[in-house]
Amino acid sequence: MSAIIELGGVRKTYRSGAVEFEALRGIDIRIDTGEYVAVIGPSGSGKSTLMNILGCLDVPTEGHYVLAGEDTSSLDEAELAAIRNRRIGFVFQQFHLLPSMSALRNVELPLIYAGLSRADRRERAAEALAKVGLAERLDHRPGELSGGQQQRVAVARALVTEPALLLADEPTGNLDSRSTRDVLGLLDELHDAGRTIVLITHEQDVAARAGRSLVIDDGLITSDRATAAAPAGATS
Amino acid sequence: MSWWETVRSGLAAIRAHRLRSALTVLGIVIGISSVILTVGLGQGAQQEVEDQIDALGSNLLIVSPGSSTDSSGNRGGFGSASTLTLADAAAIADEDAVPDASGVAPTTSSSVSLVSGDTNWTTSLVGTTTAWPDVRSRELSAGRFFTAAEAEQGAAVAVIGPDTASELFGVQSPVGQQVSVNGTRITVIGVLVSSGASSSGTSEDDVAVVPVGTASRLIGSTSTTVSTIYVAAVDEDVLAAAHQEVQALLANRHGVSTVDADFSIATQDSLVETANETNRTFTVLLGGVAGISLLVGGIGVMNIMLVSVTERVREIGLRKALGAAPRVIRRQFLVEASLLGLTGGLVGILIGVVGAQLLPRFIDQAVSISLVATLAALATSLALGVGFGVYPAGRAARLTPIDALRSE
Known part of the structure; x- marks a missing residue:
């Protein structure tokens, strides 16, 4: 298996006036293509900082981060934006759909920034929505969809660029138990289809769906183990 | 992201807040239409005076009693001169x-x-x-x-x-x-x-x-x-x-x-000059007032764009996370502000032109629409949009995606 993510000696320090705060204190992680990894940790553990760095939303103060063969440590904002667009699909806790746009337009959004033609965008966005089971809801606005459906639109948006990495930040945090099962089931399917998924959560039972869990505490990885109850299809 | 795509999303954003956009544009509409009408009134009056004086004949000297102190006044009392x-x-x-x-x-x-x-x-x-x-x-x-x-x-x-x-x-x-x-x-x-x-x-x-x-x-x-x-x-x-x-x-x-x-001699040219000077003063005065209202309109656009940036912090964060470079975000807000300015300019010109047709029916005064003034007004409204959009657009572009996504 080739490594899709390689973090080496990653540190992140925040400065606020004279006060320094070390959110990450030396993280080394290697994630292979097709892995389904859960990152678990209480709030304040450095979990969000790690997610930001993995998502190229932020750069480490020290250390290096190689994503799909590209070292991202020295890139500027515009280059990071391009990497996010091509390599990473985000699923957020708050869905982050644009309320004034239809589901289809929402899913098209990353393709607009990728510079695809309108016809191509339509086709691929409709395809991605069909894949998450929303082929009948293309023209619905987020306000007309249930929470679970909204999150599935967000998953479709994350998939539409065929990214190397699907990064899900507490994707079930705002969902009821039925929608939670729904969305986690979708992630399982994607994993079975060979996607690399990093899931950030503080819920043990959500993390249990992944094949591998990383526990982060106080800016350090304290545990890295294959999950005993790994569902069928875990290939790592 | 193509320009056409940017314009489309700008139009969508303007449509999403119809009332707010309309109120923003109002300042520019009033400014542009009043500039067009005041310039038109000034030029109409000037043309009328020139026509009248032309009718006198261009080779005419008009000798009047009373001394001339300058081109616009006669010294000497009534009847005494x-x-x-x-x-x-x-x-x-x-x-x-x-x-x-x-x-x-x-x-x-x-x-x-x-x-x-x-x-x-x-x-x-x-x-x-x-x-x-x-x-x-x-x-x-x-x-x-x-x-x-x-x-x-x-x-x-x-x-x-x-x-x-x-x-x-x-x-x-x-x-x-x-x-x-x-x-x-x-x-x-x-x-x-x-x-x-x-x-x-x-x-x-x-x-x-x-x-x-x-x-x-x-x-x-x-x-x-x-x-x-x-x-x-x-x-x-x-x-x-x-x-x-x-x-x-x-x-x-x-x-x-x-x-x-104890007499003064006027020519057609000196009469035209005098009349035009008076007209020019009025045109400049009124045009200045109209210009100030344009400036206020421009500040209105900036205001709304700043509100829009604040209100749409999460949208900006999301767009950035999905791969929009800072330059793309800046362009989006600039295009939006320019569209607001341009819309205001076009509506203002429309009102100005219609007003120029209607006004002579109510007041005994011709209004002539000048193409130059109209184009200048359009350019001004666009420039106002761009000019007053730069600062809000810069602010939007500088937002970091993490902060923007996290804001409530």
Whole structure:
């Protein structure tokens, strides 16, 4: 298996006036293509900082981060934006759909920034929505969809660029138990289809769906183990 | 992201907040339409004055009593400045003294009542010589002008303007009719051709022209002073020369220097200049006020764009997370602000043009729309959008995606 993510000696320090705060204190992680990894940790553990760095939303103060063969440590904002667009699909806790746009337009959004033609965008966005089971809801606005459906639109948006990495930040945090099962089931399917998924959560039972869990505490990885109850299809 | 795509998403954002966008645009609409209308009013007034003065003839010198202090004012009290006489006019008519003059028409002017049957009409009585039609470039539509012999005798004949004719006689032919002035009967021998539209109170088309002696008799005056001497130069090229000759001659006759002369000589150019100066002052003044409202409109656009950036922090964060580079975000907000400005400009021009068509119906004033002013207004509104969009757009572009996504 080739490594899709390689973090080496990653540190992140925040400065606020004279006060320094070390959110990450030396993280080394290697994630292979097709892995389904859960990152678990209480709030304040450095979990969000790690997610930001993995998502190229932020750069480490020290250390290096190689994503799909590209070292991202020295890139500027515009280059990071391009990497996010091509390599990473985000699923957020708050869905982050644009309320004034239809589901289809929402899913098209990353393709607009990728510079695809309108016809191509339509086709691929409709395809991605069909894949998450929303082929009948293309023209619905987020306000007309249930929470679970909204999150599935967000998953479709994350998939539409065929990214190397699907990064899900507490994707079930705002969902009821039925929608939670729904969305986690979708992630399982994607994993079975060979996607690399990093899931950030503080819920043990959500993390249990992944094949591998990383526990982060106080800016350090304290545990890295294959999950005993790994569902069928875990290939790592 | 293509420009077309950016414009589309800008339009979508503007549509999403219709009321807010409309209110923002309102400032620019008012600014642009008032700029167009004030400039149009100024130019319309200027054109009208130029047309009127053109009708006087471009080779005309107008000699008036009273000294000229500058191009726009006469010194000398009412009635006290009747320093021009028939003898002065006769002297100017002397070919040796003023070789560049082709005609001289002294005129007296007073207001009289003309009575025809039971119709009574007050008009201005102009007493003059036979040179008057040539010097003033006036023609007759019917009848004839008075002859030298009639002028000599002070015959009881009059040539009347077309307005006067229709007021006194309606559709009847005025030639050969009698009118009475202060009890004296005079015969109408001719009717003038209209001198063209005039919006000023004293119409050139409402006059009764009589020999100068007749005029004195009718109003019971024995004075030989005249109110104006019109001098026609041979042609436009020698107008300046004629001006100097008349000035020197009159100064000599009156025993004054040309610096503190007791008369003034105006040309068509100096009249145009005076009128235009007044118009320009008004145009600049009103245009300035309109410009300020444009500026306020621009600040309105900036205000709304700043609100929009604050309100859409999460959207900006999401767009950045999905791969929008800072430059793309900046462009999006700039395009949005420009579209607001441009929309305001277009609506403002529409209102301005419609206003220019409607306004002359309510006020007696032509409004001319200038293409240059319209294009400048459009460019200004676009520039306002871009100019006042730069700061909010920069703010949006600088937001970091993490902070933006996390904001509630």
